[in-house]
Amino acid sequence: xxxxxxxxxxxxxxxxxxxxxxxxxxxxxxxxxxxxxxxxxxxxxxxxxxxxxxxxxxxxxxxxxxxxxxxxxxxxxxxxxxxxxxxxxxxxxxxxxxxxxxxxxxxxxxxxxxxxxxxxxxxxxxxxxxxxxxxxxxxxxxxxxxxxxxxxxxxxxxxxxxxxxxxxxxxxxxxxxxxxxxxxxxxxxxxxxxxxxxxxxxxxxxxxxxxxxxxxxxxxxxxxxxxxxxxxxxxxxxxxxxxxxxxxxxxxxxxxxxxxxxxxxxxxxxxxxxxxxxxxxxxxxxxxxxxxxxxxxxxxxxxxxxxxxxxxxxxxxxxxxxxxxxxxxxxxxxxxxx
Amino acid sequence: xxxxxxxxxxxxxxxxxxxxxxxxxxxxxxxxxxxxxxxxxxxxxxxxxxxxxxxxxxxxxxxxxxxxxxxxxxxxxxxxxxxxxxxxxxxxxxxxxxxxxxxxxxxxxxxxxxxxxxxxxxxxxxxxxxxxxxxxxxxxxxxxxxxxxxxxxxxxxxxxxxxxxxxxxxxxxxxxxxxxxxxxxxxxxxxxxxxxxxxxxxxxxxxxxxxxxxxxxxxxxxxxxxxxxxxxxxxxxxxxxxxxxxxxxxxxxxxxxxxxxxxxxxxxxxxxxxxxxxxxxxxxxxxxxxxxxxxxxxxxxxxxxxxxxxxxxxxxxxxxxxxxxxxxxxxxxxxxxx
DNA sequence: ATTCGAATTGACAGCGCTGTCAATTTGCGT
DNA sequence: ACGCAAATTGACAGCGCTGTCAATTCGAAT
Numbered sequence: 001x002x003x004x005x006x007x008x009x010x011x012x013x014x015x016x017x018x019x020x021x022x023x024x025x026x027x028x029x030x031x032x033x034x035x036x037x038x039x040x041x042x043x044x045x046x047x048x049x050x051x052x053x054x055x056x057x058x059x060x061x062x063x064x065x066x067x068x069x070x071x072x073x074x075x076x077x078x079x080x081x082x083x084x085x086x087x088x089x090x091x092x093x094x095x096x097x098x099x100x101x102x103x104x105x106x107x108x109x110x111x112x113x114x115x116x117x118x119x120x121x122x123x124x125x126x127x128x129x130x131x132x133x134x135x136x137x138x139x140x141x142x143x144x145x146x147x148x149x150x151x152x153x154x155x156x157x158x159x160x161x162x163x164x165x166x167x168x169x170x171x172x173x174x175x176x177x178x179x180x181x182x183x184x185x186x187x188x189x190x191x192x193x194x195x196x197x198x199x200x201x202x203x204x205x206x207x208x209x210x211x212x213x214x215x216x217x218x219x220x221x222x223x224x225x226x227x228x229x230x231x232x233x234x235x236x237x238x239x240x241x242x243x244x245x246x247x248x249x250x251x252x253x254x255x256x257x258x259x260x261x262x263x264x265x266x267x268x269x270x271x272x273x274x275x276x277x278x279x280x281x282x283x284x285x286x287x288x289x290x291x292x293x294x295x296x297x298x299x300x301x302x303x304x305x306x307x308x309x310x311x312x313x314x315x316x317x318x319x320x321x322x323x324x325x326x327x328x329x330x331x332x333x334x335x336x337x338x
Numbered sequence: 339x340x341x342x343x344x345x346x347x348x349x350x351x352x353x354x355x356x357x358x359x360x361x362x363x364x365x366x367x368x369x370x371x372x373x374x375x376x377x378x379x380x381x382x383x384x385x386x387x388x389x390x391x392x393x394x395x396x397x398x399x400x401x402x403x404x405x406x407x408x409x410x411x412x413x414x415x416x417x418x419x420x421x422x423x424x425x426x427x428x429x430x431x432x433x434x435x436x437x438x439x440x441x442x443x444x445x446x447x448x449x450x451x452x453x454x455x456x457x458x459x460x461x462x463x464x465x466x467x468x469x470x471x472x473x474x475x476x477x478x479x480x481x482x483x484x485x486x487x488x489x490x491x492x493x494x495x496x497x498x499x500x501x502x503x504x505x506x507x508x509x510x511x512x513x514x515x516x517x518x519x520x521x522x523x524x525x526x527x528x529x530x531x532x533x534x535x536x537x538x539x540x541x542x543x544x545x546x547x548x549x550x551x552x553x554x555x556x557x558x559x560x561x562x563x564x565x566x567x568x569x570x571x572x573x574x575x576x577x578x579x580x581x582x583x584x585x586x587x588x589x590x591x592x593x594x595x596x597x598x599x600x601x602x603x604x605x606x607x608x609x610x611x612x613x614x615x616x617x618x619x620x621x622x623x624x625x626x627x628x629x630x631x632x633x634x635x636x637x638x639x640x641x642x643x644x645x646x647x648x649x650x651x652x653x654x655x656x657x658x659x660x661x662x663x664x665x666x667x668x669x670x671x672x673x674x675x676x
Numbered sequence: 677a678t679t680c681g682a683a684t685t686g687a688c689a690g691c692g693c694t695g696t697c698a699a700t701t702t703g704c705g706t
Numbered sequence: 707a708c709g710c711a712a713a714t715t716g717a718c719a720g721c722g723c724t725g726t727c728a729a730t731t732c733g734a735a736t
Binding site for chain 1: 432
Binding site: 356357358359360363369370371372375394396397398399400 | 712713714715716717720721722723
């Protein structure tokens with residue numbers, strides 16, 4: 001019966017006549033193993049095609065090589081890009097990603113937090129600072145790194161890493177006013193369930209007001225952000241508020257749809273209406289004209305998240321200068337649409 | 339010291355004066371537990387805020403509630419959509435997804451297969467039928483469900499589920515010839531690393547030849563598919579092969595870029611050149627004209643993958659009529675670009 | 677040679693849970 | 707009230723690995 005089962009440490013140990021713990025040490029690259037021993041064990045490992053059972057290892061050592069990651073959505077390309085960044089770093093290590101998708105639902109997020117923590121992950125990354133009190137509790141009791149990502153405007157439970165959406169709103173308000181627009185509107189989507197987009201819009205509105213050009217119109221649509229929605233919402237605004245001369249969109253696909261709409265209707269951009277987006281998605285580069293937007297470092301956020309995580313776990317105990325709260329840079333890309 | 343550690347089965351058992359195994363049974367909803375006992379245990383669980391340690395459970399029961407999923411990329415929206423579909427089903431169950439990204443690299447995929455299998459997952463889903471021999475070996479020795487997804491043209495190790503890319507190529511060849519195009523070209527990306535795109539193109543070319551309109555030109559670009567690339571490649575073709583009157587693209591973002599290029603250059607679509615894409619991505623709906631494309635059921639593939647998996651694991655032993663090899667339907671969306 | 681500390685290896689006892697099978701209790705027909 | 711099968715509960719022995727600490731070996735200094 002043993003012959004069909006996966007080989008275990010014990011099998012390897014028997015084969016080369018050493019103790020299990022020694023094999024374990026070789027597998028983990030522990031120090032203080034003689035070269036001779038290492039070779040002997042490695043050849044036995046190869047011969048048996050032994051692969052450690054990570055569950056057993058995780059149980060015994062009381063920490064798994066799992067990083068739990070909770071993102072709100074997979075349909076918005078921003079999150080896959082972050083996951084890609086995380087994976088690019090983790091794939092060089094023994095850590096793997098366990099995924100949860102909250103669908104912008106805090107109750108669901110809380111359930112995911114509880115479930116994922118029951119796997120004893122080595123860390124957990126979750127988008128945003130907003131959680132149910134149950135989830136916050138569970139996260140703060142968790143003894144391994146907790147990383148709240150994508151946002152920089154909040155108070156982390158443990159660690160945080162992301163961009164400042166208030167700063168983004170602020171930047172865009174200044175840009176549009178500088179460019180001389182008078183009647184500025186805003187178009188959002190997802191019914192603003194991502195609290196980050198609320199923070200961005202509020203900062204935008206506040207700064208506009210400070211600059212003496214208060215927001216003229218605001219449309220928050222229920223649907224997910226998409227080019228099609230941008231098209232529709234843009235048409236809707238131009239109909240209802242012909243005086244609006246500039247629009248800031250919650251996401252680049254909205255602005256792309258709006259731009260195509262204007263071009264196809266012969267509406268001159270930016271003369272009749274200026275358009276600006278958010279995120280700096282690749283699709284903005286393929287538009288007939290360069291789109292003004294704010295570029296967010298999505299892949300880089302993923303990379304930084306994974307690096308922060310590795311730093312904390314392999315952690316030279318309360319170490320490096322890495323701050324508890326990392327704000328990553330935004331870049332205003334001034335295109336031809338404003 | 340116990341007071342700080344997470345409570346265990348033993349703690350719950352002590353608290354309500356029963357054996358650990360009974361608590362275990364209540365937690366797993368096992369049959370043959372009296373109502374009285376269930377209530378007593380549940381209240382103790384609540385009181386202690388007990389959550390089972392899934393690693394221990396997985397080790398003891400020899401199977402974890404983990405589904406390993408290996409996708410080739412996160413930057414192509416197709417794969418996040420599949421993951422979304424998988425998650426939508428799995429999130430209602432105790433199963434979680436562990437993620438691997440192969441970056442279209444079979445060696446990397448093989449390393450991921452080995453690593454993910456060492457977590458004793460309850461199943462594994464991997465994109466495509468092409469693997470290194472080492473990975474194929476490991477997968478066929480794996481005792482739990484192995485699902486090769488995204489493709490239907492191949493011989494599954496265990497189970498497969500996806501769309502037929504040959505059929506897609508075939509369909510599009512017939513469509514373009516039916517519409518009367520004479521000089522047909524093809525534009526690919528990713529250097530055709532996804533073998534599925536090769537299958538699709540070959541079927542396309544073969545069918546065109548059969549219909550007496552052999553392919554006139556083929557450009558396979560090295561870069562990832564993107565609107566920008568579609569724009570460039572389209573310009574490149576029109577320059578080098580002015581006789582080409584129809585183009586089939588490996589992906590919708592390419593066709594979208596090409597369409598915008600043509601429109602901005604005043605090239606009439608489909609009179610001067612017809613354009614067709616593949617996938618049926620949402621962005622095609624927001625283009626100034628409806629794009630001809632083949633719609634693939636991406637989210638649905640994810641859902642079907644997860645359902646197949648659940649069916650096999652909760653499996654009423656070699657059960658339901660679900661075949662070992664499931665081909666999902668494609669739909670030709672005839673737009674205004676052909 | 678001898679000694680002592682450092683380097684290397686091993687024994688043992690779990691990690692927290694579940695499979696198996698045995699023990700006990702319950703319910704029901706007569 | 708009795709007997710028997712079914713329902714309910716428990717004891718025990720791991721799952722495959724690692725932490726801890728003890729035992730052994732080695733090397734260099736004396």
